[in-house]
Amino acid sequence: MTAEALPEHPDFLWRNPDPKRSYDVVIVGAGGHGLATAYYLAKNHGITNVAVLEKGWLAGGNMARNTTIIRSNYLWDESAAIYEHALKLWEGLPEELDYDFLFSQRGVLNLAHTLQDVREGVRRVNANRLNGVDAEWLEPDEVAKVCPILNVSSRTRYPVLGATFQPRAGIAKHDHVAWALARRADELGVDLIQGCEVTGFLKDGDRVVGVDTNRGRIHAGRVGLAAAGHSSVLAERAGVRLPVQSHPLQALVSELHEPVHPTVVMSNHVHVYVSQAHKGELVMGAGVDSYNGYGQRGSFHVIEQQMAAAVELFPIFARAHVLRTWGGIVDVTPDASPIIGSTPVAGLYVNCGWGTGGFKATPAAGWTFAHTVATGEPHPLNAPFALDRFTTGALIDEHGAAAVAH
Amino acid sequence: MLLITCPWCGPRNETEYHYGGQAHVPYPESPADLTDEQWAEFVFYRDNPKGPFAERWMHSIGCRRWFNVLRDTATHEVLTSYRLDEPRPGGNR
Numbered sequence: 001m002t003a004e005a006l007p008e009h010p011d012f013l014w015r016n017p018d019p020k021r022s023y024d025v026v027i028v029g030a031g032g033h034g035l036a037t038a039y040y041l042a043k044n045h046g047i048t049n050v051a052v053l054e055k056g057w058l059a060g061g062n063m064a065r066n067t068t069i070i071r072s073n074y075l076w077d078e079s080a081a082i083y084e085h086a087l088k089l090w091e092g093l094p095e096e097l098d099y100d101f102l103f104s105q106r107g108v109l110n111l112a113h114t115l116q117d118v119r120e121g122v123r124r125v126n127a128n129r130l131n132g133v134d135a136e137w138l139e140p141d142e143v144a145k146v147c148p149i150l151n152v153s154s155r156t157r158y159p160v161l162g163a164t165f166q167p168r169a170g171i172a173k174h175d176h177v178a179w180a181l182a183r184r185a186d187e188l189g190v191d192l193i194q195g196c197e198v199t200g201f202l203k204d205g206d207r208v209v210g211v212d213t214n215r216g217r218i219h220a221g222r223v224g225l226a227a228a229g230h231s232s233v234l235a236e237r238a239g240v241r242l243p244v245q246s247h248p249l250q251a252l253v254s255e256l257h258e259p260v261h262p263t264v265v266m267s268n269h270v271h272v273y274v275s276q277a278h279k280g281e282l283v284m285g286a287g288v289d290s291y292n293g294y295g296q297r298g299s300f301h302v303i304e305q306q307m308a309a310a311v312e313l314f315p316i317f318a319r320a321h322v323l324r325t326w327g328g329i330v331d332v333t334p335d336a337s338p339i340i341g342s343t344p345v346a347g348l349y350v351n352c353g354w355g356t357g358g359f360k361a362t363p364a365a366g367w368t369f370a371h372t373v374a375t376g377e378p379h380p381l382n383a384p385f386a387l388d389r390f391t392t393g394a395l396i397d398e399h400g401a402a403a404v405a406h
Numbered sequence: 407m408l409l410i411t412c413p414w415c416g417p418r419n420e421t422e423y424h425y426g427g428q429a430h431v432p433y434p435e436s437p438a439d440l441t442d443e444q445w446a447e448f449v450f451y452r453d454n455p456k457g458p459f460a461e462r463w464m465h466s467i468g469c470r471r472w473f474n475v476l477r478d479t480a481t482h483e484v485l486t487s488y489r490l491d492e493p494r495p496g497g498n499r
Binding site: 230232233241242243244245246290291292293294295297299300301334390391392 | 407408420421424425427442443445446449450451452454455456459461477479480481482
């Protein structure tokens, strides 16, 4: 890894307009997914009379709190298709958006510590290859070549028995991704409206025709929800019940260090995932807290366990200091796959349930959700992720490849 | 870390417990009569409120008994805990 200069801190990248009385489309939530949806509504579908409403500040929710990992090594065909579409979009986005958000394809290792992990990993590598996703199975000595600071000794409590490796995976600078999308969406005519909380929905019969907000009533031809952890709270105001549960998910960073960690390492079994940001922080995450919560903070024992795992895997981290910890609220579905599609309320669409892994999907979530909102029909990539799969039973069970316990 | 009071053992740290999701979700009275939509509701749909939430916890490294907790999901405040055969304090289910 080379130390790259950080992009210049930008000046004003988007206008700050007051909401108009009516729009063709209102998107609720100006995180990565909401911004990407607005961008592709304008770019792919020519729909520019769009407002993105954000109760806080732009990209200040989970977009500001995630561990920025991008990969597409999911097990099932439906997931591989949508996450690989995202990864291909990521590969072109810095140029397309004319913004270097430091997308770095440094690869991801998903470690195996048990025989069952090994079997699951090898199976997933084979499934990935059949789906055109780059994937390799590495033995412990090969793992050590990719990431020399990783302890692959057989004398640890949970020895590294191998790993899946996706070389095209990586990280990106999350804030800059949001700003890049916001700037382009704004240039295309989209109104990005911060400090605007949706408090209710306007309906005409069974159809949604607008939203009530703390900044007045806004009429809309169609409304798309992209509110992550608060999706069910929001949908309930429209009379829609969603099969999601909101949990705190914590992450932390260390103080700055010289570049030591060349890739991304994830471990499902001992449960920690680590990469090193461009600036030098070690960025670490673990699993969700077991209980439901909206407090944007979690329990300390989760951090203790993830740190214990990190120090066993990376002995050189033992004297690194934690600089800061934080929590985000993730909306988890029963099959650990997202919901992207229509709702029982006409004109109301939902993009939610990304759980712990929404960041990597940002471009594809925006691409498919924009298609759905623009046409009223699912894109082939998000058709399997419809709300009705919980009734038909056609679940897409990605608890294994989701890589974060939830 | 949450401080949760087991009705039998008293207040203990969250790490002694296992979380069991929403409380007061009865098994269908006549399962054979349920539609697919009703089955989906029973199997996959749970409340997800921002505020007081009645949920099940099990004192897994104590007495190993299940009980219910009323907890505010926005503030993390544990409001009260009660036995499975007791109604939710304050009504509302």
